[in-house]
Amino acid sequence: MSKLSFFLGCIAPNRYPGIEISTKKVMEKLDVELEDLEGASCCPAPGVFKSFDKTTWLSMASRNITLSEEMGDDLLTICNGCFGSLVDANLMLKKDAALKEDVNKILFEIGHEFKGTQDVRHIIEYLYQEVGVEKIKKAVTTPIDLKVAVHYGCHLVKPTRERHLGSAENPTFFDELVEATGATSVDYEDKMACCGAGGGARTAVLDTTLHMVSNKLDHVIAAGVDCIVDACPFCHLQLDVGQTEIKKKFGKEYGVPVLHYSQLLGLAMGFTPEELGIDLNFVDNSKFIERIRGGAK
Amino acid sequence: MSDTIKTFKTSDLSPEFREEIFEEPGAEKITLCFNCTGCSSGCPMAEQEPEFNIRKFLRMANLGMKDELLNSPYLWYCTTCYKCQERCPQGVKNVDTLLKIRTIAVHNGIMLPAHKKVGQLVFNFGHAVPINDDTKEKRKALGLDEVPPTVHSFPDALDEVKKILHIAGFDEIVAEEEEKK
Ligand code: SF4
Ligand code: SF4
Numbered sequence: 450m451s452k453l454s455f456f457l458g459c460i461a462p463n464r465y466p467g468i469e470i471s472t473k474k475v476m477e478k479l480d481v482e483l484e485d486l487e488g489a490s491c492c493p494a495p496g497v498f499k500s501f502d503k504t505t506w507l508s509m510a511s512r513n514i515t516l517s518e519e520m521g522d523d524l525l526t527i528c529n530g531c532f533g534s535l536v537d538a539n540l541m542l543k544k545d546a547a548l549k550e551d552v553n554k555i556l557f558e559i560g561h562e563f564k565g566t567q568d569v570r571h572i573i574e575y576l577y578q579e580v581g582v583e584k585i586k587k588a589v590t591t592p593i594d595l596k597v598a599v600h601y602g603c604h605l606v607k608p609t610r611e612r613h614l615g616s617a618e619n620p621t622f623f624d625e626l627v628e629a630t631g632a633t634s635v636d637y638e639d640k641m642a643c644c645g646a647g648g649g650a651r652t653a654v655l656d657t658t659l660h661m662v663s664n665k666l667d668h669v670i671a672a673g674v675d676c677i678v679d680a681c682p683f684c685h686l687q688l689d690v691g692q693t694e695i696k697k698k699f700g701k702e703y704g705v706p707v708l709h710y711s712q713l714l715g716l717a718m719g720f721t722p723e724e725l726g727i728d729l730n731f732v733d734n735s736k737f738i739e740r741i742r743g744g745a746k
Numbered sequence: 747m748s749d750t751i752k753t754f755k756t757s758d759l760s761p762e763f764r765e766e767i768f769e770e771p772g773a774e775k776i777t778l779c780f781n782c783t784g785c786s787s788g789c790p791m792a793e794q795e796p797e798f799n800i801r802k803f804l805r806m807a808n809l810g811m812k813d814e815l816l817n818s819p820y821l822w823y824c825t826t827c828y829k830c831q832e833r834c835p836q837g838v839k840n841v842d843t844l845l846k847i848r849t850i851a852v853h854n855g856i857m858l859p860a861h862k863k864v865g866q867l868v869f870n871f872g873h874a875v876p877i878n879d880d881t882k883e884k885r886k887a888l889g890l891d892e893v894p895p896t897v898h899s900f901p902d903a904l905d906e907v908k909k910i911l912h913i914a915g916f917d918e919i920v921a922e923e924e925e926k927k
Contacts, residue, residue: 459875462894466885469894485895488903490872496826497864497874500848501857505914509868512910555913559906607828608841617832643790648826650791652860657794657823664793729884 451579453525453570454517455483456535459491460682461527467726468682471711472527472572474725478588478718479580484520489513492526492534495604496648499534507548508555510538514569515561523568525575527711529681530647532571533604539569571605573680573710574614577622585629589717592631593741597713598674599624599634600665602684603643617641626710627678630717637672639664646687656698662691666703676706676737678713685709690731706730706737716741754811763812763850770846772839776804785830785840791823798823800830800840807847816851822858852919865920872897872907 453476461468476483490509498506514535517524526532542549543565553562576585606617614620618641624634642665645651645658666688669677679685689707696702707730715725722728722738768774779801786792786801798820806815815821821844830840851857868874873896882892897904911917 457894457896459873462885462896462898463873463875463877463881466881466888466890466894470888470890487895488897488900488906490897490903490907491868491874493868494864494874497861498868499845500861501852501865501919502849502914502916505911505916505919508910508914509907512906555910558913559909561906603825603827603829607832609832617828643825643827643829645790645825648824649858649861649864650823650825652864653822653858654795657791658825660794661790661825724888726884726888729887 451480452482452484452522453575454486454520454522456486456489456492456513456517456524456526456531458526458528458531458682459494460686465682465685465709465726465729467729468527468685468709468711471709471715471720471725474720475711475714475718479576479584481580483525484522486513486516486520486524489516492528492531494649495530495534495537496650497652500649504551504555506534507538507542507552510534511542511552511556511563512559512561514539514542514567515556515563518564518567519561521567523570525570525572527572527681527709528683529571529602529604530683532569536569536571539565539567571680573605573623573626576626576710582625582629585626585714589630590719591717593713593717595632595675595741596635596673597627597632598637598669598672598677599627599640600644600677600679600684600688601641602679602681603647605680623680623710627713630713632678632713632717635672635674637674638668640668642668644684644687644691646683651687655694658687659691659695659698662687663695663699663701666692666695666705669705670703674705675740676708678708678710680710682709692732704732704736706732706734758813759810760812761810764808764810766850767807767843767846770839770842773843773846775836775838776808776843778836779804779808779834779838780836781805782835784833784835785838788829788833790827790829791825795820795823800824800844803847804838804840804843807843815847816854816856821848821851822861857919862920862922865916869908869911869917869920872904
């Protein structure tokens with residue numbers, strides 16, 4: 450059995466706990482042991498913190514990584530933003546001895562030391578590269594007959610130099626994982642487009658970012674899918690809460706269900722929508738849930 | 747789009763600003779830009795807001811147009827989707843360079859109030875998005891602990907975070923004007 454420390458970040462535990470519990474349930478079924486990374490903080494949010502001050506960003510990110518080092522485990526994130534922040538900080542500190550020394554001076558004050566012994570993993574690339582599509586297919590008990598719009602998000606694949614996941618313009622690994630559940634990944638216009646949330650943009654210019662996600666939702670609707678499946682609680686929030694904001698501000702209603710991959714996989718493993726928190730989105734998912742009960746699986 | 751042509755004197759440009767940007771590893775690659783527009787033409791933010799132009803921003807940076815850049819409201823529009831940086835045939839670090847310019851702005855006291863608030867949340871709670879009552883209910887319904895096992899459940903861990911933020915001078919950066927000094 451492999452073991453990982455489970456880094457929660459902010460948005461999953463504090464807005465979408467369904468993603469947290471679903472991850473625990475599916476990883477257990479796949480024989481991956483998760484241990485909570487107790488006392489972890491915000492990653493910190495790369496857009497805002499890298500913009501503010503690099504030392505702050507690095508020292509906070511490295512503290513989270515040292516907690517994982519102290520447990521002797523690689524760190525698992527379920528969020529593209531956390532992945533972007535932590536994987537970049539980890540690589541930077543492993544490569545740059547002088548930077549590591551600077552950061553360790555700060556960490557020393559709180560009794561930690563960055564050693565560079567562990568890796569940072571994202572649930573999607575981990576499932577693809579370490580668990581494998583075949584093993585996931587075998588763990589599926591109730592194949593899901595749904596048409597899915599896969600949303601990779603940006604920081605799972607970019608910048609590619611530091612990701613090693615092949616093409617950023619036309620990746621397929623996430624689609625393969627989605628199809629392993631029995632679902633069909635439907636192609637849609639401008640599939641790799643950004644949701645608009647990152648870089649502090651959602652905070653800075655909400656309306657403009659809503660127009661961006663609105664484009665995405667138009668393309669998804671045009672493709673005739675049953676739901677969106679994402680890999681990141683922040684994209685998830687922009688896609689889900691964003692729909693309620695678009696309705697309020699611009700009077701346009703989409704009603705598209707948004708699931709994190711852990712929730713889709715959970716359905717295919719026989720868990721109920723309620724056990725996975727699929728009913729806890731800000732968009733009303735009740736029709737979608739009816740459909741699933743009525744035999745989408 | 748503005749239809750007036752602005753003129754700049756070379757004495758208005760800041761070579762020091764350019765040097766400061768180049769402290770970011772790879773930022774000096776903006777000198778290799780041959781203006782192909784590959785970055786700006788694919789930018790999803792420019793599609794929404796044409797005034798935001800990453801190519802033009804990096805040109806301005808290379809010229810040392812400090813005041814114009816630091817005070818531009820569009821400095822804060824980039825979502826860091828990295829599409830531009832992936833595309834650039836010259837290996838320009840478009841996003842990393844933009845983030846360095848933002849950092850210089852912040853250290854010159856220029857920051858959006860909404861971003862400052864996020865910084866304050868992290869300093870006070872260790873989370874950019876802290877727990878709320880609605881989510882506590884949802885967590886309970888799912889059989890999770892009401893409060894997650896993060897800094898939210900471990901006061902000592904939150905103290906550690908506050909301490910490193912203090913050492914890095916971050917509390918000063920996000921303090922409200924009247925709290926400074
Ligand atoms: S893609 Fe690169 S070379 Fe082309 S305009 Fe942008 S920064 Fe310059
Ligand atoms: S990273 Fe920023 S500037 Fe580059 S394409 Fe994305 S939004 Fe545009």
